[in-house]
Amino acid sequence: MDNLEMDKRYLALIAAFLATSIYGINHTVAKEVMPIYIGSSGFIMLRLLGATSIFWLISLFTPSEKIESKDFIKIVFASILGMCTNMLAFFRGLELSTPINSGVIITLSPVLVLILSYFFLKERVTLKKIIGICIGFSGAIFLILNSSKTGINAPNIPLGNSLFLLNASAYAGYLVILKPLINKYNIFTIMKWLFLIGLILSAPITYNQFLEVNWSDLPWFAIWRMMYVVIGTTFLTYLFNIYALKTLSPTTVGSFIYLQPIITIIFALITGNDTLDTTKILSCILVFIGVYLVSMKNKNA
Numbered sequence: 140m141d142n143l144e145m146d147k148r149y150l151a152l153i154a155a156f157l158a159t160s161i162y163g164i165n166h167t168v169a170k171e172v173m174p175i176y177i178g179s180s181g182f183i184m185l186r187l188l189g190a191t192s193i194f195w196l197i198s199l200f201t202p203s204e205k206i207e208s209k210d211f212i213k214i215v216f217a218s219i220l221g222m223c224t225n226m227l228a229f230f231r232g233l234e235l236s237t238p239i240n241s242g243v244i245i246t247l248s249p250v251l252v253l254i255l256s257y258f259f260l261k262e263r264v265t266l267k268k269i270i271g272i273c274i275g276f277s278g279a280i281f282l283i284l285n286s287s288k289t290g291i292n293a294p295n296i297p298l299g300n301s302l303f304l305l306n307a308s309a310y311a312g313y314l315v316i317l318k319p320l321i322n323k324y325n326i327f328t329i330m331k332w333l334f335l336i337g338l339i340l341s342a343p344i345t346y347n348q349f350l351e352v353n354w355s356d357l358p359w360f361a362i363w364r365m366m367y368v369v370i371g372t373t374f375l376t377y378l379f380n381i382y383a384l385k386t387l388s389p390t391t392v393g394s395f396i397y398l399q400p401i402i403t404i405i406f407a408l409i410t411g412n413d414t415l416d417t418t419k420i421l422s423c424i425l426v427f428i429g430v431y432l433v434s435m436k437n438k439n440a
Contacts, residue, residue, distance in 0.1 A: 151386035158379035159395040162245075163402025165372040166238035167410055168364050169230065176361040179230035181348035182368065187222060187338040189369035190377070194331040204328045213316055214332050221313030222337025227344065228306035236299025238407040239419050243282055244303040246426050249393030250275045251311035256389070259315055267432050275429020279304060282422035317381070318389055326381050397430050 256262040
């Protein structure tokens, strides 16, 4: 039994690592096709449509479950945060800002999860964690205030970075709402409804831009990147993270997000899609110090 539990933990750790690795690369992969081949809103429609189709297809081969009314309401709110606000803010931010900026700011998600968990799940917050929250936020705010207004394919970096903060906040709320549900229902039952609701609610914003895409003339360069975002960044990452949450604590799963700036920066620099400067380095340091303090265990706990 101990070996079985250990195997589950290792698989969960691998799933969390794969999810954050896919996310880290996505910051640059998605940036390379927006807005030339597809706009940010149209990309969200593509993501939600593709992932919804995959999850509902898989659900046909899983046991059918009835969701309680009170839990379905929670799923609706989780979908608004995780599938609508989260995705729309991130991709619009990526159109306006840069991959490295998104990679840095996304690391605030665990900090925001801690804040929301304190208010809604009554989790304990120590002085050390409060200090960490302040330092982490100062790093993100420093990045926003000191970024230039233009950059490499980045027409409005301050606004884009602000949308990244909205993205991180929405995703944090999504995790807090989702946590009590994942041990109650099958993973695919939850995910198929989350994505279907997200697809329906976001359609008025994303539909027109989705239709503007010239699908028949898309080059392979754009096609494989779109496939990566739909299958990898949407279907697999959401699946891997929810699988990891079944075995690991939210803090453990959230800590893997801290790897994203490293993965994002390395991939963006290698592919020539971003540049590294003093502002980004200092912001990274502040954010890492903040999230490190937040993630440290209390010796007395």
